[in-house]
Amino acid sequence: MSLSATVAPHLPYLRRFARSLTGSQSSGDAYVASLLEAWIADPKALQTAKNTRIYAFSALCRLWNSLSINHKPDTPSEHWESTVQDRLATLPALPRQVFLLVSVEGFTRAEVASILQVSDADVDHHYDEASRQIAQMISTDVLIIEDEPLIALDLEDIVHSLGHCVVGIARTHKEALKLVGEKQPGLILSDIQLADGSSGLDAVDDILNSFSVPVIFITAFPERLLTGERPEPAFLITKPFMPDMVKGMIAQALFFDMKSTRKRKQPEAAA
Numbered sequence: 001m002s003l004s005a006t007v008a009p010h011l012p013y014l015r016r017f018a019r020s021l022t023g024s025q026s027s028g029d030a031y032v033a034s035l036l037e038a039w040i041a042d043p044k045a046l047q048t049a050k051n052t053r054i055y056a057f058s059a060l061c062r063l064w065n066s067l068s069i070n071h072k073p074d075t076p077s078e079h080w081e082s083t084v085q086d087r088l089a090t091l092p093a094l095p096r097q098v099f100l101l102v103s104v105e106g107f108t109r110a111e112v113a114s115i116l117q118v119s120d121a122d123v124d125h126h127y128d129e130a131s132r133q134i135a136q137m138i139s140t141d142v143l144i145i146e147d148e149p150l151i152a153l154d155l156e157d158i159v160h161s162l163g164h165c166v167v168g169i170a171r172t173h174k175e176a177l178k179l180v181g182e183k184q185p186g187l188i189l190s191d192i193q194l195a196d197g198s199s200g201l202d203a204v205d206d207i208l209n210s211f212s213v214p215v216i217f218i219t220a221f222p223e224r225l226l227t228g229e230r231p232e233p234a235f236l237i238t239k240p241f242m243p244d245m246v247k248g249m250i251a252q253a254l255f256f257d258m259k260s261t262r263k264r265k266q267p268e269a270a271a
Contacts, residue, residue: 003039003047006043007036010057014223016236017100017104018064020053020100020249021064023255035056035059054111058115061115094116094122095120095126097126098130100248100252103248103251104243104245109119109127129215139163140187140254141167141185141187142159142167142185142189143170143179143185143187144166144170145169146190147191148191152169155246158250161243161247166224170203171196173198173200176190176207178208180207185213187214187254190203190206190218191218192217192219214253214257216236218238219238222238
């Protein structure tokens with residue numbers, strides 16, 4: 001099998017993982033590009049691996065872990081970078097990788113142990129540590145843009161279980177714009193195809209023209225968004241999704257959002 005045929009099925013997911021790990025499209029894609037260059041120079045190890053998906057993610061993690069800059073804050077040039085680095089400083093490298101590999105990429109605990117070359121017990125420990133730290137950092141108000149009622153309810157339950165507040169569920173482009181204008185959410189979960197035949201992508205584009213907010217797209221066809229031909233989302237959930245995947249992606253989206261520096265203020269108890 002050719003190198004391109006071996007890599008192609010895994011490339012969108014390697015890019016998604018790298019972007020979540022680094023917090024940006026450009027940085028994540030740069031790591032994947034470096035990995036591809038290494039494989040082009042010496043393709044034998046990848047092509048002969050028993051499990052190419054595990055081997056590919058293991059290689060990406062080894063590359064990321066080999067650079068000490070990823071394990072300590074650098075001198076930030078912008079406030080966004082400073083915010084991210086502050087959070088990275090509180091979330092160690094291994095817990096962060098474990099959390100992403102399990103919650104976002106859907107690897108089993110045993111597969112993560114193989115990817116990172118740690119024990120199963122270490123995987124459980126690091127996953128729990130990351131989940132706890134991220135939940136303590138941030139909670140926010142969430143807008144769901146989804147035209148399927150059952151899916152919207154599932155997402156609402158997941159959002160509430162993380163300690164966030166759902167401020168509305170929009171089924172159409174028009175409803176989404178109206179709710180954003182009224183509620184100013186701290187996070188948006190958006191489907192691609194909406195009830196009125198409009199596009200969730202268009203709705204989000206209109207929202208982002210006047211309001212800065214992290215967005216997680218939800219789609220059954222991730223390859224349509226991860227093509228390399230247009231600006232692409234850093235945060236993407238594939239349908240059908242598992243609750244852990246949604247939880248992991250929400251945590252990562254808020255983790256890298258500049259404005260999500262404090263928990264949403266809880267209402268005061270009645271006297």
